[in-house]
Amino acid sequence: MNQVLPIVQSDFYLEPYQFVIEQRMKTVLQKEKALTSTTLSEFANGHHYYGLHKSEHSWIIREWAPNATQIYLIGPFSDWKEHADFQFKKTDRGNFELQIASYLLKHQDLYKLSVHWPGGQGERIPVWVNRVVQDETTKLFSAQLWYPENTYIWKNDKKRYQPEVPLIYEAHIGMATEKEGVGSYAEFRKLVLPRIHKAGYNTIQLMAIQEHPYYGSFGYHVSSLFAPSSRFGTPEELKELIDEAHGMGIMVIMDMIHSHAVKNDLEGIGNFDGSPYQFFHEGIRREHVAWDSLCYNYGKNEVLHLLLSNIKYWLEEFHFDGYRFDGVTSMLYYDHGLSRDFTGYDMYFDGNQDEDAICYLALANKLMKDYNPNSFSIAEEMSGYPGLAAPLEAGGLGFDYRLSMGTPDYWIKLIKEQQDEAWDVGSIFYELSNKRKEEKTISYAESHDQALVGDKTIIFRLIDKEMYWNMAKDSVSLVVDRGIALHKIIRLLTFCCAGNGYLNFMGNEFGHPEWIDFPREGNDWSYKHARRQWSLVDNSDLRFGQLNAFDRAMIQLQNEQHFMEDSFIHCLMADKGDQVLAIQRKDLIFVFNLNPSESFTFYGIPVTAGKYQVLLDSDAESYGGFHRVDDQQIYYSRAEANLSDKHRVHLYLPSRTVLVLKHTPPKSIF
Incomplete structure (x- = not known):
């Protein structure tokens, strides 16, 4: 008789599916063995081979483009035209390589690739590029050679340890300042990082770091996996931000977008070598039915090499401490989890699961621990997939935490559908504390999702238009009094029932008014709602500072009393x-x-x-x-x-x- 897996021991409803779980475990180990004879960390070094690199006397650039017939490097050095001196040589297994004298390229030079394929040709940005910039006039993107004379020297490079209880401050660099424009890494480091430190949070989750052509996508339509968004500043400025956070004892994790990619041909990789399925699925599985984006084919080893190398790259080059993996539910199921309500266990094992994606996620988590045992991962997953945040050897996928995505939905439903006179405290406790035995969770009352245009934050649902007229301390408003009281109760209820960590989106701690709406045609390209109004919380005549003080006291309570370390509630x-x-x-x-x-x-x-x-x-x-x-x-x-x-x-x-x-x-x- 087979030994019962730990996740089955903790949930006997999984017993009929132990064989499927074991097969998934076996697939992961077999795939790892097929990919490498050494370690996953050694395998995930594609960023050291592909892309543009400097050797002693030359530059060398490599790309994998199996459908291409010819590739040229173009830029100011070639008058943006194809030239024989800049034509790649085709080597083996679909790889192309070009080596040119070091004096021909210099720091900050712009470049692109001109790729030919059977029946067509087009300009492309390299897949493995580590910097992309946008021309302010034409709005077109180009690759940029980034090789400063002085490499960044890390000041706080000592070993960092995963916090026992992550207290996460979710933030977006571009909208973190009060100005009606795009904020920078440097501004965030100088103006926002001290606020986070003072508030007591021990982890920052940075959104929209990977380059994306459309600012309004919130960073979720990624075009260049290895390039930190240049609209916020330079790679060195991002490193300095992370370095300074580490000096304050704050870990920094990144939103990792491997669930889908932007469709744009010119900026993205969807049609890089003229083949629509180089990195993505063929046929009806290629395009995401809900997100207007492309779906990776996790069954191809070259895709695994790309994505796993991307996992290692950000840990290695920028010293990120881990990732919040976006859209995990979409990855797990062929229907992206859109056509079912997951009311029965058979829905996790009925053949609707993308076994290749499941294998990739397990390998990604294993790679993280292989490279840096103190790195940690969080899954944005809403189907309740069993074993998601359990170790691989226990029958899980190896995530450290699951986001408690049902909690904000529960609060919104409660606020919308019931007057607080009718709130059932027993039901509230059950909803907030209910979780799978084998996994750790990150709880939150609201994140960026609840602040987006078309939705409302908790404080706005509670106070609404009174926010504009009665947030002064000398104003008298029963609506505001009620809203502030319930805002504190909701957040502390969520906090004290949190499984193993807590998340807050920047500004929500002090009841930031209104919504998030990035510049777009529909709002005349306005930045009015794509910023944070810190002056409100700094104004001692207003009540925002009182909510901020409560949030600080709440975080301090955990930092001093360490009550979340005891998982029993x-x-x-x-x-x-x-x-x-x-x-x-x-x-x-x-x-x-x-x-x-x-x-x-x-x-x-x-x-x-x-x-x-x-x-x-x-x-x-x-x-x-x-x-x-x-x-x-x-x-x-x-x-x-x-x-x-x-x-x-x-x-x-x-x-x-x-x-x-x-x-x-x-x-x-x-």
Whole structure:
């Protein structure tokens, strides 16, 4: 009898599918063996071979283009015309190579490739290019030779360790400044990084780093996998940003877009050598039915070489600490997960799964650990694929974390469909704390997705137009009071029930108003909504600073008390009628009174015997509350009856507030 896999041991509903899971594990190991006789890290060195590189006396450039018949290097050095001196030689296995004297090219020279194929020809940007720039006048993109005289010297190159609990600040470089324009790596480092450090977050997740031709795509229609977006600055400026974050003890991970690619022929790789299926699927599988993009063919070894090399490249060259893999659900299923609701386990094993993509994801995670054991990965996955964030040897795909994508959807549905008078605290606890046993999760109340035009952030759903008129501290508005109280409750509820980490999108911590809308034809190419208004939180006359102070206190609570390290979350009570919820995490008690109108005096919460001290009170004036609780008072538990070992602590619970108390056991009499 076969040994039961660990993920099956933790979920007996997987028992009928153990054979399929084992076959997937075997496929990964067989593919790794077929790809390399050494290590995955050695295999994933394509960026050291392909692309443009400097040798002692020459430049050498290589590309894989099996359908091409001729390739020319063109640029100012050839008057942007094909010239015999710059024609590539075809070598083996579809590779092309050109070697030219070092004096012919210099730092910041522009170049492209002129690629010929049977029946056609076109200008192309190299697949393995590490810098692409856009002409401000023509708006056309070109490759740019980037070989500065002085290479960047890392100042904080000491070994970094994956945080026990990632507290992630999701950020977009371009929209991180207040100006109505595109922000830069340097501006982010100088203006935003200190805010993140002060707020207490230990990880930054950077969006839109890989080059993309359309700014409004939020970076999700990638054209050049190895090129950091030049619209934000130079590669050295990105390195300096990451280096300085590391010096502050902050890890930096990147949104990795390997789920699809931009369709553009001129900027992208979809038709690089005249073949539409060089890197992508043939036929109806080539184009994504929902995203207007192209789908990689993970069954081709050359595609695996490209993508795995890309994984290693960013870790190696820019010292990123890991990745948040975008669109994992889309990768896992032939229908991209769009035609089913995943209500049964057979939907994970019924033949609709892209086994090549599953194999690739497992190899990508294995490569990360092979190259840097302290790197970590997060999967954006919403189907609930079993074993996603379990080790390969346990039957999983090797991700370190899964994003709890159902949580923001749950909050939006609750806010839209029910008045808070009807919120069921027991149901809320179940939804926020429910997770698979074998995996770690990153929880969040909202990310960039909920802030995009056409949607609304939590604060905007709660306050709406009152945001424009009544966020001054001297304004009187019941709508704003309610919105601020619920904003704090929702975020702290999500935080205290978080599985193993927490994520916030920049600005949401202080209730950033309005939505995100990148410049486009429909808004007259305006940057008004593609920025962050830090002046609002810095203005002491406004209430945004109070929400920011609460978020900082919430993050500080974890940094000082380390309660998330204890994965056990205990519901002490959930009184549906009173709308009072009490949760224990480690030695902290979180008491939520969601009741919109009732404040409770001498309310008994079942607890362990001992004394209790208030660490956080959402009703404090500094957090925009009304200071109805004496935060200095020490509370002592009382036995429910004489000689009973069951105790309660009795509290004053104002309406729409949260108290966090720390437990100290009674001193032993022995």
